[in-house]
Amino acid sequence: MIVARRMMLEAHHRCRLKAHYSMFELRASYVSVSTMSRERRRGLGCRAQSKDTGGTTHVWGETGSVTTAEPTKETRSDEDLDLPWQVVVHNDPVNLMSYVTMVFQRVFGYPREKAERHMLEVHHKGRSILWAGMREPAELYVQQLHGYLLLATLEKIS
Amino acid sequence: MEISQHNDHIEISELDPFLAELLRQIPASASPDGVPAAEQRLFSSPTNGKEPELCAEWKQYVEPELRRLFQSATETVAVDLEQLNGNEKSLANSTLRIPAKHTDAWLSALNQARLVIAAKNNFTETELSDHFRSPIGSRRDLSLFQINFYGFLQEFILRDMGT
Numbered sequence A: 001m002i003v004a005r006r007m008m009l010e011a012h013h014r015c016r017l018k019a020h021y022s023m024f025e026l027r028a029s030y031v032s033v034s035t036m037s038r039e040r041r042r043g044l045g046c047r048a049q050s051k052d053t054g055g056t057t058h059v060w061g062e063t064g065s066v067t068t069a070e071p072t073k074e075t076r077s078d079e080d081l082d083l084p085w086q087v088v089v090h091n092d093p094v095n096l097m098s099y100v101t102m103v104f105q106r107v108f109g110y111p112r113e114k115a116e117r118h119m120l121e122v123h124h125k126g127r128s129i130l131w132a133g134m135r136e137p138a139e140l141y142v143q144q145l146h147g148y149l150l151l152a153t154l155e156k157i158s
Numbered sequence B: 001m002e003i004s005q006h007n008d009h010i011e012i013s014e015l016d017p018f019l020a021e022l023l024r025q026i027p028a029s030a031s032p033d034g035v036p037a038a039e040q041r042l043f044s045s046p047t048n049g050k051e052p053e054l055c056a057e058w059k060q061y062v063e064p065e066l067r068r069l070f071q072s073a074t075e076t077v078a079v080d081l082e083q084l085n086g087n088e089k090s091l092a093n094s095t096l097r098i099p100a101k102h103t104d105a106w107l108s109a110l111n112q113a114r115l116v117i118a119a120k121n122n123f124t125e126t127e128l129s130d131h132f133r134s135p136i137g138s139r140r141d142l143s144l145f146q147i148n149f150y151g152f153l154q155e156f157i158l159r160d161m162g163t
Helices: A002-018 A033-042 A097-108 A112-125 A135-147 B017-024 B036-042 B052-085 B100-121 B139-160
Strands: A049-052 A057-060 A066-069 A085-090 A127-133 A152-156 B002-005 B009-015 B094-099
Touching: A085 A112, A085 A135, A097 A112, A097 A127, A097 A135, A097 B139, A112 A127, A127 A135, A135 A152, A135 B052, B002 B139, B009 B017, B009 B100, B009 B139, B017 B052, B017 B094, B017 B139, B036 B100, B052 B094, B052 B100, B094 B100, B100 B139
Parallel strands: none
Antiparallel strands: A049 A057, A057 A066, A085 A127, A085 A152, B002 B009, B009 B094
């Protein structure tokens, strides 16, 4: 059963990896952690398919064989995942102002003026909220910002 | 040292041996290995330590991707830096050409190196703003000079990219 779960995870991960660009590119494809965890909870792999039969999950692996996996325990409700989240960038004395502006333009598609406004807010106030919305895109933004080595976090809007 | 823009590359010419050596050190300087503070900075928490489940999944799935991304950048830079190894006269000035398609990799590697050096030395914000400190003095002064020199290159590349 552990093997089946591992197969699902590996299949999912391979699928994600396949989407990556071969050349170095800062805009690489990004894995959504919440998507992965939810799909895992639902027993969905990427290449592997599953069918929920109320208690046990059958998984069709790449070899075509059917194995049985234990249902995974729910730890977060969908409602919890759908709460609004915000992407916050924190001040860092090492990153150059021009670099941070360029990253905001690239990641969020902001025009230069808006990107500069956020950069200055980070510089003067220590943090700036760059984006707010659903959790999955928020995670993707944070992942991209980390790819550019910015200090970024995901915060639940209370 | 002179930097000039060309259609498909940036050229750094008249590089004296000291600056050439600083450039050669980019890949090694970008490595956070053995320095927990640097490791923590390059792979920072996505939630400021809150949401432990998300942090654990991030470590498992996202961090390896970030490592791959950062390593890919330093490898690209390391290949470009091989141009500096061909000079037979060790004290002669040298020239380095950075292909336009590698500028993203250079920006990333320079940034990694700056962050790792700053974390290793625990520089204060005041020290980081001191752009005129001489590199001759202590290892710490040299590290600060290295951060500023790499920052200068980053600025030039950004300007070249038209940002």
